[in-house]
Amino acid sequence: MEPFKNVFNVGLIEHIATQIELHDNKFNKSQFIELAGKDLEHLELKQRSQQIYQALQQNLPSDYRQACEVLLKTLAPVDESSEQIHFDNDAQGIRGWAIMPMADFVALNGLDDIEFALSILKQMTKRFSAEFAIRYLIEKNPELVIATLQTWLTDKNPHVRRLISEGTRPRLPWGIRLGCFIEKPQMTIALLEKLKDDDSEYVRRSVANHLNDISKDHEYLVVNITENWLVDADKNREKLLKHACRGLIKQGHQGALAAFGFTQPQVKVIDGQVSPTQIELGEQVEITIELISTASKPQNLILDYAVHHQKAAGKTSAKVFKWKQLELQPKQRLQLSKVHKVKAVTTRKYYSGEHKIDILLNGQLVETVSFDLLVA
CATH class of the missing domain: 2.60.40.10 (Immunoglobulins)
Incomplete structure (x- = not known):
């Protein structure tokens, strides 16, 4: 089986370069390909993404908003209502894994222009999740990011709604740990409350994983949420809550077990x-x-x-x-x-x-x- 890190390959780098060149006539395509692809075979997945990000940093316009507008124009068309993510290269634009270093560029350079950065990430996450990149913005100003995410709750695109939950997970695997939400989980719970009965299983699954993250630091808070959400819950919400409490149940947490009717065995x-x-x-x-x-x-x-x-x-x-x-x-x-x-x-x-x-x-x-x- 081909190593997973090979999702970042020379073909992908050339595709990014071709798409950017279409919208920036000053873009140094050959230099970008050389920098982004240097010693690629010796790098792991996140190192490859980081190297592509650095090549973008050196070759996109120095004006931040201008650079973001170029990246925005490179994005492939999407079906706004579809949950599907396409990972193959598309002649019409960029999608899939190539978005990961692009999203990092947007976030890391947008720490002083957060609302604009979020507007770009909102478009990128429709082609590949921006759940890792958005965390840089959260670290800088969690309140501002939360306020913006609240305006996305009714967005018709399921990837945007999922980002609200997934991007704010306090302990997202591979992602930066968000200490602000570990200390104050109430900051995100209002968002989860609005998403708990989302039409998309894809979104509800993220809500469950977010609650599971919270349970690692605030077990009784998650038990209390579970008890409240189980009132008049349909099968979809029950499934969400069982997945959210999977860690607590596996640990034998009596409060979580009791919430689902598993009491002291006789x-x-x-x-x-x-x-x-x-x-x-x-x-x-x-x-x-x-x-x-x-x-x-x-x-x-x-x-x-x-x-x-x-x-x-x-x-x-x-x-x-x-x-x-x-x-x-x-x-x-x-x-x-x-x-x-x-x-x-x-x-x-x-x-x-x-x-x-x-x-x-x-x-x-x-x-x-x-x-x-x-x-x-």
Whole structure:
């Protein structure tokens, strides 16, 4: 498979240069291509984007607004109501990954002209998300950016509405962490409130991810929002909130679980086992639990398990894995099994030793089993 970083390639750089040259007769096309493509094969994705940005910086007009107008003219036509983003080069203009360094140019040079910069990013985000670039403007003046975003809430383009949520996420992966919103999450919640029932799943998914970000620093605030938004919620909003609370639910947060009807489990564990009890890296174990309901009413249960992986110096690190969601009837007896594969992954180094498995019901520990792992 071709490396993902190759979305920024010589062909893309030449396409950007060709489109800019059409609208700026002083543009040094050859110099831009040389600077933007220098040693490209040795650079990672964000480094490639940064190098293209620097080439734009050296070759676009020195007047900021004039440079932005040139970039604006290079943009490919879009269907204003479509959620689709096209990543292939278009003879009619620029779209897809090429927008990323262009958006950085607009934001980084527009810190003293924020409202104008936002008007350009609004157009760019329709062709590729400006969620990374807008964060530079937020750092400079969060109140001004929020005020502008409020005027976009009814925009017909779903990419613009999504940017309102995605661009202000406090902990966006790959993006600058927004300390102002980590400290004061209320600054963005009014925006999320307006978007929670958006017609677009694409937008609602961003709202869910934004709330999940907030939950990492303000768990009870997100639980409170969830409880309020669940009142008279349709299926789409319920789906949004479950996705928003996925981190809290995986942690066994009792407030988040209770909001969705997952209360203290009333069960008796009859048996819990793991088989085999000794394996080598690359093999698997089967976890089995048998339980019976002690409740007089049906129970909604989330069954998870946490594997305590051995680390260096005898320490362990637990990782929670999803198992099953079920409804257990009064006095019902149930046996469940789950296969867990222990295979090499790039994100974890395995060590020999005992690996405990905690079996969890609605975040509560109900049984512990263990197996020995042998790593050559």
